[in-house]
Amino acid sequence: MLQKLPDQFNALVVGASRGIGLGITRALLADARVGRVYGGCREPEQAHEIHATASTDCRLRTLRMDVMDEHTVEEAAGDIRRFCGYLHLVIVTAGVLHDPLGMEPERRLAAFDPEIAARSMQVNAFGPLLVLKHFAPLMASGGTAYFASLSARVGSIGDNRIGGWYSYRAAKAAQNQLVHTAAIELARQHPELVCVTLHPGTVDTDLSKPFQGRVPADRLFDVERASGQLLDVLGGLTAGDSGGFFAWDGAPVPW
Template identity: 35%
Template sequence: MTKHWLIIGAAGGIGKALVRTLLAQGNKVSAISRQSSHTDNQQQQGLHWYQLASAEQPEAADVLAAIFSDKVDAVVLCHGWLHGMGMQPEKSIRQLNRAAMQQSLEINLIQPALYLQQLLPLLQKQQNVKIAILSAKVGSITDNQLGGWYSYRMAKAALNMLVKCSSIELARYNKEATLISLHPGTTDSELSAPFQKNLPEGQLRSAAETALRLIQVITELRAAQTGALINWDGSPLPY
């Protein structure tokens, strides 16, 4: 059966792969990204692509209302930033700087938070809707045995709290909704590119492989899992 998926942050490596894979499976896809996509995807039947710099744009509410005029079955938020603009993950607290922390919080936490703010009233009316916010295993406080990567870890840990709080609020209005944090695994993308050299064999997956795994996990979500941090294979991860 054809499903309607909303992919936010659709121009990134995982976002693009999700769009391609979902379309190939015969689904309807609404995609939102900061930049317009110049790929062949835009010409495919079943795809509507919207350009929004952020959820704070005045037209964001109208775009989301138009998307949700047709029942939405699943939503994936794909925001993520680890390095760039001369900044790398910190190995020591001595390397912390305001610019890197602000950039990480802006993309990994604030942008998805503002989209969730806009989405929650719409999600309250969607039967059996499933929402996944791409997070990271390194955002788990319990699992952290190595330290380092301060800005990224802090932002993803905060994102997990955002998802937990939002899932509780959403459940008050929609008992069938499932809202989770989802760790996609190590994916061959710009985000992971500088850190792939010493990965164990088999840990790095292509964006297409990641997309297939995440679609399966999201499709199989149950309302009892709402608020959880879920691994790429569907297993629970500790906060």
């Protein structure tokens, strides 16, 4: 797992309070080579599980980060610059598919709602790019570093065979394009930065729970397994893979 990174490497997980973000945070803390893990949370005071983890491991520090509020992202970058100066790994797991206020995937064209689409785009597409905008200057140079954002296979245009899920598909496709575009630019200044989007598969979290009915048991991953798989995939990538879109098993996903 991330063997190309040096001992005492520093990491940031955005969306660390629950689901895959919490799982990745815990997986990183299980690695003795980790120096510091920063957990970005939209509401840190409500993040009881990550606080419990922090109480047993002083390497974990929580920060307020809301990918819909650029000011909080910029402030978090400033805090990390003061705390440790640089990062070797940034993983963005924050995303939205449905919520208690009525947001849900539009299975039919007639259900398309521009307000839902705008929110999905802001969180799922623009959010990761805002993180990259403010944290790319903090990515350690002179060696391998990783930026990864969790996308989804439904964001693949080439793999779309059943339609539906208009806003979520569009937002994830946009995320892939934005990260790909940034990777091209960043490679000019930081040729050893691996900047990718990752498809975690279907993971047993609140995000996927309403849609798990038809998922084969061997393809519904628990959070611990999914977190380990993603870190293993990331650790196997090189600078030549930067700008790519990869699935949980390391296979490239078509655009």
